[in-house]
Amino acid sequence: MAVKTEKIKLNKFGLKKVVGVRMTMGQYDRMEELSIKLLEQEQYYLQHADEMTPLDGILSEKENKQAMCSFIQDAFSLTDDEMATIFDSVNPAQFNEAFDYVTSRMRGLTDAEYNLAVEKEKRRLAEENEDPKADSVESAD
Structure with missing residues (x-):
């Protein structure tokens, strides 16, 4: 049985490159170990x-x-040159966003699913940051 290869765009890292990644159990375990370390x-x-x-x-x-x-x-x-390009192309926030994108894609999300999740999160944050509207109106009696 062949392992499915995911095509993942690296443009969010500043690289004009699409790579094929075979998501084997070993690859998945390494990704999960890193996720656990970061969360801890x-x-x-x-x-x-x-x-x-x-x-x-x-x-x-x-x-x-x-x-x-x-x-x-x-x-x-x-390559080390490609990593240098990443370091010279993106800021820390963009790197984190790109990392989230590629790990989400490696977990099986499609580009469309990822983009939808990002939009939902942006809307949630926008709603969270809105100033609360005054629900009651003071009467001038």
Whole structure:
């Protein structure tokens, strides 16, 4: 039985490249291990934010980015030059968005499903950030 190959666009990373990724159990396990590590780091940081120094936060973020970059380079067989292009093309927020995109695609989401999920999240955040409207009107008696 052949493993399905997902075609994933890397343009969100600043690369004009589409790669085929075979989502094997090993590949999936590596992706899940990284996801667990990132979530554990985030949870630890939230629980100990008052005890952590700014240096601790920066070092933690740097460690996470290095793990994400290593995963991306290995999963897509990117060269050091291609990784340098990524570093020179996107800012940290764009990198995180691109990472979310490729891992979602690797988990089986289609481009359309991913785009729909992003739009729903943007609408949810916009609604969350709206100023509450005054429901009651004061009378001028």
